[in-house]
Amino acid sequence: MTAPIVTRDEPVAGTPMLDARLVVDRGAFRLDLALRISAGEVVALLGPNGAGKTTALRTLAGLTPLHDGYVTLDGQDLDRPDLSRWTATERRPIGVVFQDYLLFPHLTALDNVAFGPRRHGLDRQRARAVASDWLGRMGLAEHARRKPRQLSGGQAQRVALARALAVNPALLLLDEPLAALDARTRLDTRAQLQRHLAAHPGATLLVTHDPLDALVLADRLVIVEQGRVVQEGDAATITAQPRTDYVARLVGLNLHRGRADGHTVRVNADFSLTSGDRHDGEVFVAYPPSAVALYPRRPDGSPRNVWPATITGIQRHGDNLRVQLGGPIDVVADITPAAAAHLHLGAGQPLWAAVKATETRVYPAAPGGSHPE
Numbered sequence: 490m491t492a493p494i495v496t497r498d499e500p501v502a503g504t505p506m507l508d509a510r511l512v513v514d515r516g517a518f519r520l521d522l523a524l525r526i527s528a529g530e531v532v533a534l535l536g537p538n539g540a541g542k543t544t545a546l547r548t549l550a551g552l553t554p555l556h557d558g559y560v561t562l563d564g565q566d567l568d569r570p571d572l573s574r575w576t577a578t579e580r581r582p583i584g585v586v587f588q589d590y591l592l593f594p595h596l597t598a599l600d601n602v603a604f605g606p607r608r609h610g611l612d613r614q615r616a617r618a619v620a621s622d623w624l625g626r627m628g629l630a631e632h633a634r635r636k637p638r639q640l641s642g643g644q645a646q647r648v649a650l651a652r653a654l655a656v657n658p659a660l661l662l663l664d665e666p667l668a669a670l671d672a673r674t675r676l677d678t679r680a681q682l683q684r685h686l687a688a689h690p691g692a693t694l695l696v697t698h699d700p701l702d703a704l705v706l707a708d709r710l711v712i713v714e715q716g717r718v719v720q721e722g723d724a725a726t727i728t729a730q731p732r733t734d735y736v737a738r739l740v741g742l743n744l745h746r747g748r749a750d751g752h753t754v755r756v757n758a759d760f761s762l763t764s765g766d767r768h769d770g771e772v773f774v775a776y777p778p779s780a781v782a783l784y785p786r787r788p789d790g791s792p793r794n795v796w797p798a799t800i801t802g803i804q805r806h807g808d809n810l811r812v813q814l815g816g817p818i819d820v821v822a823d824i825t826p827a828a829a830a831h832l833h834l835g836a837g838q839p840l841w842a843a844v845k846a847t848e849t850r851v852y853p854a855a856p857g858g859s860h861p862e
């Protein structure tokens with residue numbers, strides 16, 4: 490597709506800071522996603538391994554060429570493959586924090602941060618003044634003369650963030666910015682990062698596997714699978730109404746797709762669920778693992794959905810056990826150790842699963858045409 494040529498000095502009110510359609514072919518893999526991010530907005534790009542998150546980030550940074558589509562940032566066309574126009578990485582008003590930070594090992598923290606402003610034309614003294622200010626904001630003033638190897642993981646992460654922000658980027662790109670940290674450092678650094686992102690006036694794109702990072706740091710989530718956007722929205726909407734198996738696992742819900750006829754949802758040829766909600770047509774049915782009760786024998790006299798199942802896996806899950814079940818539908822159930830003691834759990838063991846109709850949530854599969862397929 491082609492977009493009109495837009496060349497303007499001032500961003501037009503109401504237009505997003507970043508407006509992009511990224512099309513990249515990599516052998517059998519094709520990335521094709523539209524991204525719009527407003528000034529001051531933090532968007533998390535979330536998806537399973539190989540979904541295309543890093544490719545999207547590298548394309549925006551100019552490290553991987555865009556094959557089709559366009560990248561418009563702050564009113565300027567950066568990439569227009571249809572016009573054979575691309576902008577070199579170093580000429581983009583973009584700051585990048587890579588997963589392993591990529592600090593220059595031979596430069597001090599100060600000179601690592603000063604590197605960006607230097608490249609943007611400031612003389613050494615002014616670049617160092619800008620860098621010093623950023624290190625101060627990151628609480629690293631006393632570490633300015635240290636080399637990267639003398640910094641902790643959390644400190645190195647903040648130097649990398651300072652380096653990315655020191656050029657006042659219209660777009661800040663973060664690639665798994667907390668992945669290299671241990672769990673404790675991660676907690677502190679996540680809180681600090683949240684503060685710095687909230688203060689960043691430009692657009693921010695955060696690439697992550699980690700739903701917690703996305704939920705804490707982002708205003709909006711964009712979920713990609715196999716190079717395509719499958720769902721996007723705020724965290725509350727996505728956690729309430731997942732639309733793919735990946736998203737359902739991410740937010741910890743069982744999810745089935747089926748055809749509703751009143752209170753009955755046919756999930757497959759062998760199985761229907763009864764729900765408290767009335768619907769007609771293609772729907773999703775979601776319910777938490779804690780809503781699935783397990784019994785050694787068929788429970789009688791109950792209005793619930795009841796079916797025979799077989800245990801396919803058991804894991805510890807917080808204080809409870811998470812039990813994977815096969816049968817007419819695949820589900821997971823969370824049960825307490827006390828409940829487990831009555832069931833004599835073991836892989837391959839047959840038992841009965843039940844879900845109350847009132848604990849299921851049913852919603853249309855294609856609201857407003859935003860269906861993933």
Ligand SMILES: Nc1ncnc2c1ncn2[C@@H]1O[C@H](COP(=O)(O)OP(=O)(O)OP(=O)(O)O)[C@@H](O)[C@H]1O
Binds near residue numbers: 516538539
């Ligand atoms: N240099 C490359 N050459 C060819 N194909 C590549 C290259 N890098 C990545 N790919 C392919 O592109 C697809 C998307 O990979 P990408 O790294 O963007 O996914 P991702 O969502 O970032 O995954 P992960 O979470 O594992 O980092 C994959 O199928 C991958 O095999």
